[in-house]
Amino acid sequence: MADTAPGTTRDTEPNTAPGTAPASPHADLHARHLAVLPDWLATYYARPIELTHGEGRHVWDAEGNRYLDFFGGILTTMTAHALPEVQRAVAEQAGKLLHSSTLYLSRHAVELAERIAALSGIPDARVFFTTSGTEANDTALLLATAYRSSNQVLALRNSYHGRSFTAIGITGNSAWSPTSLSPLQTLYVHGGVRTRGPYAHLSDAEFTAACVADLEDVLGQVGGSVAALIAEPVQGVGGFTSGPDGLLAAFKRVLDRHGILWISDEVQTGWGRTGDNFWGWQAHQEAGPPDILTFAKGIGNGLSMGGVVARAEVMNCLSGNSISTFGGSPVTAAGALANLRHLLDHDLQGNAREVGGLLRSRLASIGAGLGIVREVRGRGLMLGVELVEPGTDTPSAAAAGLVLEAARERGLLIGKGGRAGNALRIAPPLSLTAAEAEEGAAVLEAALKHAQSELEGGAAQ
Structure with missing residues (x-):
């Protein structure tokens, strides 16, 4: 999805005078x-x-x-742009079959899912492919709310999770929230921004303790059960901000006591981009992996690829039938698989x-x-x-x-x-x-x- 920064302007008039040819x-x-x-x-x-x-x-x-x-x-x-391995994989698959849907088996999709499941750190993992990070987060919210029978969701202030109706409903960045309407009841907690706000003056340990206390206070005031906390380990559209290492692990210990799921939005932080870890959640890994992980962007290297990883109990909780027409298509799966191999091999x-x-x-x-x-x-x-x-x-x-x-x-x-x-x-x-x-x-x-x-x-x- 497009997440161009707020404040960008659009010209309201052409760049040339009426009756003249365009300048460029x-x-x-x-x-x-x-x-x-x-x-x-x-x-x-x-x-x-x-x-x-x-x-x-x-x-x-x-x-x-x-x-x-x-x-x-x-x-x-x-x-990289025009990565030869990805170009070859896409061209070869496009010459055979462009599309089939999830109604048919896909060798590339299965192999890619196997690799991602093993890399995710989530035990007994299942993988569902989508076409974007927005759709991945939508799916994660569907799973969490169905699994917990609740539409209450915790999110971080200053967060961004996509452009769809449900993703906007959990976005804590006002510049990217065009409507207050939502199918979800969203509760916002501190922790996404370390150097601004009421806790900025605290040490990392004190900051974490204050954010945990805020989370506990919010949970103490909520009627009913909360489905999940969704959090970007590093907030992307929010300006590449984050709390201290270990903060989300401290949150997870609280969530686990209440049976609340943790969704790690890795759309921007995944695949080794942060350097120290393959996934952003691993900076908080002392509490174990998230229940649900979402990914997109980099895995396709420009192809429309996203997805969700969750432990089988959560992924399989949906009672209705479902398919994906375009998620994990033969071409995108082939390209993403070649891209992931290159990333790991180099x-x-x-x-x-x-x-x-x-x-x-x-x-x-x-x-x-x-x-x-x-x-x-x-x-x-x-x-x-x-x-x-x-x-x-x-x-x-x-x-x-x-x-x-x-x-x-x-x-x-x-x-x-x-x-x-x-x-x-x-x-x-x-x-x-x-x-x-x-x-x-x-x-x-x-x-x-x-x-x-x-x-x-x-x-x-």
Whole structure:
């Protein structure tokens, strides 16, 4: 699903005067886009660009400009653009059979499910394939509410879980909640943001204790049984924020006492992106694995692939029949399987840890000398840079917008997010080299300095 950061604007008029030819292929396509697609479908940049092809960690636009890709189509190009193994697997399968549905056996889907079940850490695991992270989270909520016979769901503040009706109903980020209507009763607890809010001044241990006390207090006030807690180990659209390691394990100990399920939303944190662990939940593993795990994005490397892993007792709790027309299709399963093999064979998790550590250190050094940088955070190749008005603690969406534009002009694509739209999101393919990390950091340094200069100049006028 598209999760372009809030605060992105859409041009309301064509880029050319009436009666004149469009100024560029981008302007022409953008005018057509505005005429036929929804107004709420956000795009990046004052003049949006069309990406036409890619290779490795680079992409090219329709005007021939080359970019170093530090966002990977929203953390989806996990290994590399135009990865030969994936291309071959997709082409070979497409030449045989494009589609069959889950009414028929699929060798690729079974093999992929076997691998994911073994990697998940969940005992007696079952895997259900979907076409997106939104659909995966929908399925997880269906399983949890059916298993527990309850529509009450716990979620973290500042969270984001997708675009569907039920996923919006558990999203704790107001910028991405277009309606208050929901089939679920959602209860929001603290823990997603470490350095802002009422517990920011506490030590990690005190922060965890305070969040657990908040959870206990919420549960003490709820009538009936709660179905599940759903949590991103690192909040993606929320700006790559997270609580301390061990927080979700502390939550799980409370949940287990009440029989409440834990859903770990690994749509953005899975497949080794955080470097230290294969799954985000493993930073909290002393309490054991989650009951349900959702995944998407990176596993398909651009193919429409998502899914749910749950222990058999939970996965098999549905009483009605079900199918998936497109989930785990022959082509997407073949491509995802090739992508996963490449990831494991080349230890891209280890690369994310090593190169991501270098990149974070470089960004922290850059940010230390700039008044618009409040915090550099994240782990592996999932890094966030929170921006503020120069010399203050006030979130600045304007700063993020300036950096986004300046980086693109200098040949670098990044993302942005956060509830205030003031956090840069940096998540390149996991095969990023140290030289490319340094190249991107240099561009970010120039873009950040440009943004600070613009904001300070504007404040002085």
